[in-house]
Amino acid sequence: MQAIVLTDESDPRSLRLGSVPTPQLREGEVLVKVHAAGVNRADINQAQGNYPAPPGESEIIGLECAGTIADPGTTSRSIGEPVCCLLAGGAYAEYVAVPEGQLLPIPEGYSMAEAASIVEVACTVWNNLGQIAGIREGQRVLIHGGSGGIGSFAIQCAAAMGAEVAVTASSEEKLRYCKDLGAHLLYNYRESDWSRELKNTVDIILDVVGGPYLEGNIRALAPGGQLITIAIQGGAKSTINLGLLMMKRLTVRGTTLRSRPREEKATIVAATREAVWPMLADGRIRHHIHETLPLADAARAHELLDSGAVTGKLVLEV
Amino acid sequence: MQAIVLTDESDPRSLRLGSVPTPQLREGEVLVKVHAAGVNRADINQAQGNYPAPPGESEIIGLECAGTIADPGTTSRSIGEPVCCLLAGGAYAEYVAVPEGQLLPIPEGYSMAEAASIVEVACTVWNNLGQIAGIREGQRVLIHGGSGGIGSFAIQCAAAMGAEVAVTASSEEKLRYCKDLGAHLLYNYRESDWSRELKNTVDIILDVVGGPYLEGNIRALAPGGQLITIAIQGGAKSTINLGLLMMKRLTVRGTTLRSRPREEKATIVAATREAVWPMLADGRIRHHIHETLPLADAARAHELLDSGAVTGKLVLEV
Secondary structure: OEEEEEOOOOOHHHEEEEEOOOOOOOOOEEEEEEEEEEEOHHHHHHHOOOOOOOOOOOOOOOOEEEEEEEEOOOOOOOOOOEEEEEOOOOOOEOEEEEEHHHEEOOOOOOOHHHHHOOHHHHHHHHHHHHHHOOOOOOOEEEEEOOOOHHHHHHHHHHHHOOOEEEEEEOOHHHHHHHHHHOOOEEEEOOOOOHHHHOOOOEEEEEEOOOHHHHHHHHHHEEEEEEEEEOOOOOOOEEEEEHHHHHHHOOEEEEOOOOOOOHHHHHHHHHHHHHHHHHHHHOOOOOOOEEEEEEHHHHHHHHHHHHOOOOOOEEEEEO | OEEEEEOOOOOHHHEEEEEOOOOOOOOOEEEEEEEEEEEOHHHHHHHOOOOOOOOOOOOOOOOEEEEEEEEOOOOOOOOOOEEEEEOOOOOOEOEEEEEHHHEEOOOOOOOHHHHHOOHHHHHHHHHHHHHHOOOOOOOEEEEEOOOOHHHHHHHHHHHHOOOEEEEEEOOHHHHHHHHHHOOOEEEEOOOOOHHHHOOOOEEEEEEOOOHHHHHHHHHHEEEEEEEEEOOOOOOOEEEEEHHHHHHHOOEEEEOOOOOOOHHHHHHHHHHHHHHHHHHHHOOOOOOOEEEEEEHHHHHHHHHHHHOOOOOOEEEEEO
């Protein structure tokens, strides 16, 4: 089959279509013919050599896709069934092997391109805000990087759960976009000190910045508050004051979705389907595709995402 | 009434008996005639001016006591009923006002001195290991400072829950004491590198050291593991690597009991009574009093506890 491969391992721009073996199915897996694959920041890190595939998983890039079942393996699925998939890798290809627990139905009214680019973000956001943080009506939630793929989904999901949503972003334009999605409190981090304005008031923070924001995040959290770091775009290391953590009874967590065991992913997928799929069907969460490109243009898609000029998701079509 | 007061606010050794007003009852409180009060490290910090009473709470030292109800206030309790109490303060005195939700029965077979000195540690340990960390059979739990008041209780509680218990302590003698209490893996932190020997294997850590142990604790935690810091005897500040937290999906928490709202304390007290009181009654958890002193000798009790030579609890008798 055709798949995106790194022709020069030292050059992340060397992503090209190449020929690779079609995946062999293992117990409980189905073979999905990929129609569209979502592009994620983690894909860029993988192309740069900084985020290798978990042991035993496909080394092809791509954490989510939509398509049709080409071979149901030992499952009771039907050939031709449309699905979207949470993957540990392998989406940038014509075919991918998927554990049955990581299949989801195409959300009502969604195209393949839309479905392909919503799975990773939906599972990530629901696992963190819903399953881990236990988001409740009336809580204040702070979303950093509100206009990005994770951020724009998290704003809508938190607002749909009845939370008061605060966001940070780098420009007035991005903040207007966040406001349109339902954010209530808007902070341009170049011009205001969000951590002092929100001091001691935030119940849950979903963070993608990491080290440079840790002190401010701890300042912003209310007693009993929770910080969940899901990316470290600003760096990993920081100083932490455990005395403050005690006094405010705070929780600081790091999470990733990709490295979870398959059984945990199946639980996350099932919870996300139950909580989030109805929000997609009735429009409480809208999904915005920034641009759709051919699979062969993976390198250009990565460059575009890395430029920071993308609001919404990028999709590769096979 | 008589109570322990700081006669010279700048000198923690100036704790003396003095005359103060008997507490006035607020709604939902009972007046307890104190027979015995437990001594905790937090009491030393308070005498040193480093751990003031929460707003609205008694400024008298003492976080736990046992005694009899002298005035039931508006509750349906009986005068003379024996109780032990979780307090935000006020135990180093003849009388203390206690919210009804913070009363517990005297554990079966316990003396007043024993009951007075088990409440704070029992609520602290169960809140953290049971309610927050959700300790389960077969998990590996690491207890730092295993021979102290919190440590020796936590070892027995974790072992009673079916966990494999690892401890650190400063001498072979203290480690033998921990082993007698049920600890399975013993580390003399002066002679071995517990964090490398336990690397990636510990599910829950109960820490009283803080900053200097953070890096080692994160190394020792297994994927999905939890660190709970309940004291910072070695210092508050440390460097943290949020990338490691993400890769291992770790949780770092700080907690304190004293500053919780009364409703939360009532929930903790109820959960502790249900889970831990049976363990006290049937001997799965043994309680060791190091020494009982008269209330007037509070300063000497603090000096003794601060010396590090205490295994088990100190009690002041009124």
